[in-house]
Amino acid sequence: MKKLISLPLIFLFLACAKSDSPETIVDLESILGVAQSDSPLGEGLFFEDINYGDGERQQLDILFPEETSPKGVVLFFHGGGFTGGDKEQAFDELLLETMQAVLDENIAIVSANYTLLTTPGNQGVISALEDGMLVIDFIQDRLADLNIPTNKIVLAGTSAGAGIAQWNGFKNEINTQVQGVLAIAAQSTYDLYEWENVFPGFSLDNLRQMSPFLQTLFLGFYGGEPTQADLDAVDYRDFMDTTDPALYVYNFAGDELINAQGEIDFDVLYHSFRHSDYLRSKAIELEQEFSGIFQESPEAFVIRVLD
Numbered sequence: 105m106k107k108l109i110s111l112p113l114i115f116l117f118l119a120c121a122k123s124d125s126p127e128t129i130v131d132l133e134s135i136l137g138v139a140q141s142d143s144p145l146g147e148g149l150f151f152e153d154i155n156y157g158d159g160e161r162q163q164l165d166i167l168f169p170e171e172t173s174p175k176g177v178v179l180f181f182h183g184g185g186f187t188g189g190d191k192e193q194a195f196d197e198l199l200l201e202t203m204q205a206v207l208d209e210n211i212a213i214v215s216a217n218y219t220l221l222t223t224p225g226n227q228g229v230i231s232a233l234e235d236g237m238l239v240i241d242f243i244q245d246r247l248a249d250l251n252i253p254t255n256k257i258v259l260a261g262t263s264a265g266a267g268i269a270q271w272n273g274f275k276n277e278i279n280t281q282v283q284g285v286l287a288i289a290a291q292s293t294y295d296l297y298e299w300e301n302v303f304p305g306f307s308l309d310n311l312r313q314m315s316p317f318l319q320t321l322f323l324g325f326y327g328g329e330p331t332q333a334d335l336d337a338v339d340y341r342d343f344m345d346t347t348d349p350a351l352y353v354y355n356f357a358g359d360e361l362i363n364a365q366g367e368i369d370f371d372v373l374y375h376s377f378r379h380s381d382y383l384r385s386k387a388i389e390l391e392q393e394f395s396g397i398f399q400e401s402p403e404a405f406v407i408r409v410l411d
Contacts, residue, residue, distance in 0.1 A: 128172060135249045136166065143167060144195040148207055156216070156242040157235070160223055164216035164239060165191050167207065168250075174212040176256030176283075176410035177247075179239055181265030182215070183289065185374070186232055186325070187222050189264070191215040198262065198288075205403035211410060212252060214243060218268065221324045228327030229267075229294055229338060236268035237278055244281060258284040258406050259349075263374060266290035266353075267340070273351075274343035284350045284409035286402055289357070292379040294338035296322065302378045303361050315368060344386050350393035352405040355380040 129140050129149065136151050143150040145167065152165040168174060182193040194215035195203055203213055218235035219226050226232075240257070247254055259269035259282055266287035271294070272278050273285035292302055300306050312319045326334055336342070357375035362368065380396065387394040395405050 132168070132250075135246060144192070145204055145207060157238050159219055159235070161217040161219055162235060162238065163191070164214055164242070165194075166250075167203075167213040167215075169207050169210045169212060171210045172251060173210075174250075174252050175210050176258065177212040177214060177243060177252050178206055178258045178260050178286075178406055179243060179269075180213065180215045181218065181236060181239075181259075181261035181268040183261070183263030183265050184220075186220055186229055186264045188220065191217045193262070199402075202401070202403040202406075206406055209403075209407050209410075211406065212250070214239070226327070228334075229325050230327075230334075232264070233268055233271045233294075233338065236272045237275075240272060240278060240282075255281045255283065256410050257282045258286060258409060260286035260402075260406070261288070261290075263289045263291075267294060270351075271338065271340040271343075274340050274345075274348050276343075276345070276347060279349055282349045284352065284405060285348075286352045286405060287383075288354050288402065289375040290353050290355060290379055290383070291374060292382040293341040294325075295335040295342075296325070297335065298339060298341065299373075302376070302382045303359070303373075306361065311368065318368065341383060341386055344390060344392065346390050346392060348390075348392055350395065350405075350409050351383065351387055352395045352400075352402065353380040353383050354397045354402065 132149065132151065133139055136154050138151050138154050141150045141152045148170060149168040150165065153163050154166065156162050156164055180194045182189040182191055194213065206213060216239045219231040221228065259273045261269040266289060269285050270287055270290065273282050297308055300308060312322055323329065355375055355377045357372050357377065359372060359376050359378050360369060361372050384394055
């Protein structure tokens with residue numbers, strides 16, 4: 105009879121030892137400064153609207169797996185053309201399968217908002233890119249407290265967020281603990297004049313003259329007419345070197361830049377497979393590890409580089 109009673113007691117002990125114990129929740133709430141919320145995946149420990157800075161949109165969410173010791177963390181930045189979007193997009197339909205698989209592999213997920221081109225006081229796209237650096241610093245400073253090992257970080261993003269992940273992932277002074285960069289619907293650089301090497305016959309200045317809308321976007325993107333120093337500061341493809349973490353890029357838009365109505369197709373302009381080809385050519389030149397959808401799924405890449 106004693107043996108029969110001991111089995112459920114063991115299960116009770118194991119259940120109490122999981123990360124959802126009251127002591128663990130109180131500790132995390134104290135470290136992060138917010139109360140636990142309902143998980144967007146229906147499991148794990150979720151904390152939202154954590155301030156990583158004093159700015160209007162400098163907030164992030166963290167979803168911890170059930171285990172008390174995550175084997176790594178993914179830092180995700182949402183898309184939206186730097187004019188919209190929200191950290192909730194980490195768990196939208198596009199990424200739901202990936203995030204679920206990542207969580208199931210005992211990997212924590214951070215999803216961050218950042219300064220937009222419409223946010224008062226922004227300095228152009230550089231404000232969003234530097235917010236990504238603040239997110240990385242915020243998490244790295246708390247890895248020990250959150251029981252996450254060092255050197256087990258993946259930077260990830262879609263569209264604009266992919267640019268934030270790449271800009272930070274390719275800067276040597278920032279990426280020392282980063283094992284991978286996951287970029288979906290990515291741009292190849294934010295020196296927009298470099299896009300003339302991406303699209304045959306593309307002339308940025310000609311298109312700026314043709315499209316008042318594009319001209320407004322251009323000036324807002326840089327916070328005014330850019331200098332060469334401004335362009336160099338956001339040309340993250342030029343940052344790439346042999347010491348960078350592994351890169352995964354998946355772009356699914358075509359390459360017909362002008363549509364049947366004679367207008368610019370902005371989905372192609374921002375998300376064409378030509379951008380991923382341009383990144384791939386630099387990675388091949390450097391012999392940097394490069395992967396994509398024809399090699400493995402996004403979740404398989406994250407799990408592999410964090411093993």
